[in-house]
Amino acid sequence: MEQSQLTPERTSDSRRMTAAALASVLVLQSAVGMAYREAVQFRNGLQRDPLTTQRRVIEKLITMIPDGSVLGYTTNPEDHRFLAGTVLSASWDGGISADFTPQQIYAIDRYFRTQYYAAPFRLKLFEGETDADHVVANFRPPYARNPPYQMPRLRLVRDFGDGIALYRRRTS
């Protein structure tokens, strides 16, 4: 049986051993480096996701809401306005634009994460009279420590801490 050669000569064993050793050592070194860096970050607590602590809070919050499928959402006013123009805008392509500020990206992340923790309630950005009775707020500073008692058309029901608060729509 004829063999078509991509390299003309038979490869010597020493070259193949070199290839095996090179690949093994460098790939292992890269993987050890990744695992080590992660271990250091874990030990120092440098990178811990700050939003995950909200999970238990929001899961507790939704137990206080009567059965329903839609839950309103609000946040700091400027973030609320930004979300209304992106996440709830048909023109947004779902991508994070290079023009977005870190604060705006944080606002989008808080919205998606709140939706994740609040499932099976479906979040809807609170826009006024026609929305759900109950509204969850996920604030960043300065509102995170001290949620306002009243927001436009909303009244504070309970501050759960960690930036999370439950509001109820005002009827009058």
Added chain:
Amino acid sequence: MMDAAVLIALPSLIGFSLLIVLGFRASKELHSSLLILCWSLAIGIGVSSALFYGVSRMVKPSAGTLLLVEAGFILVTVAVFFRMRKAATLIRFMRRNPPFPRAGIQPWTQAAAAALLLLMTAYSVLHWLQFPDGGWDAYSIYNLRSRFLFHGENPWDAVNSLIGYHRPDHPPMLTAFVARNWVLLGEEREFVPLMTALLAPVLTAGVLYSGVSLLKNGFAASLAVILLFLPPPMIASVPHLLSDLPLALYITSATVVFALTMHLEEGSWRGLCLTGLFLGLAAWTKAEGLVWMISLPIALAVTGCLRGEVWRRLGEAGWILAGGVGFIVLLAWFKFSIPYEEIPFLIPSFPLNGFRNVFDGQRMIDLMRLIPLELIKFGGVYGFVFPLFFWLTGMRRRPDFETFLTPLLLTLSFAAAAYFAAYVVTPNPVEIHIPRSMDRICLHFWPTVVLAAMTLSNLDSNDESAGHPTVAC
């Protein structure tokens, strides 16, 4: 114990029963048993997610209902097996090559491959402990939908009512499998998405190891696993809990069974059906799976045209399509059951006016500029090791590999062309879209690239029998 039974044992039984019915058996060789084990679990994950989907479309799934359905599936396949066992032609993939002559180095490379799997697990667990929700797509799409399925009263109505950015139209394999485990375990266990994400690369490594071992030898197989983890995203993307790694598992399983079938079983219809089944599972996992489902049969047809054996290759392509048709029908059921008009702001993946982008010269230039850069980034600091490795080992095309190698290389080319076309027509700006997605897309290709490269490598025995099917172990 219960967790392992639900996550691993039950899906493995489901997959194993299906493999048995298709006539696949392990030979006495270790890598043959490993291959059957990995395939069993891979198939079981996909099939159990499909069963969950079917049940959840009709009733709110409970642990009892699911157990009944899964046990029923296993019993039916066992009954079919007993009915067909006399007529069945069995497939036991057996290595025909002599082992690599310098056997002393093999334990070292095997130890390195095992160490890589351990390091990947350690990295993933440490990262997950800091970011338990995974990456953006995990908590805004896949696992969010799982939570709706687990907690919601009318599961799919609830999923369908999500706004479009949560992509209720994405194939539901991962979503359904995670929800299935939560239902069977009776509570939402946070480690389930991580375990699912970890299983995918481990099984991919197992399938690749067994496949290369059967095609070449154990030395080449352990090096294939090492090269599999050469690009850092192969490890770094595990804790992001995305569907790209399960998709890579199904594509790898399909290409490995295709190569083994064409090389060792002369294109047996059972092997080709199994190839199709894996490609169907890939489509059930992620939309890109359809690209592979179409590319491989087309590659076979083109190979047939080039070699004057059109009808034979078309027949083989037909068996592949037949193997995947079940999951394609299931996917069609899922897609057609979505009330698109009720989903607020669902962004079409491929808007009709996207084809105008073909005439956008600047977009084309940007794509040509950014894709090579991102490919280099995917390889990471040690990306140069891959070409250097094959320069050192040498490469040669073995004539007995031609039956699968040409269709495989054509499949890779067609799939790459289809992905490029998708980049052209999608509405996203390329400067954002390419850097965000290239890593994940490369994951789909990488294990198959390693498989193809290893079959070309000169890692056979140097004696005269190398490359000839001489010994049936």
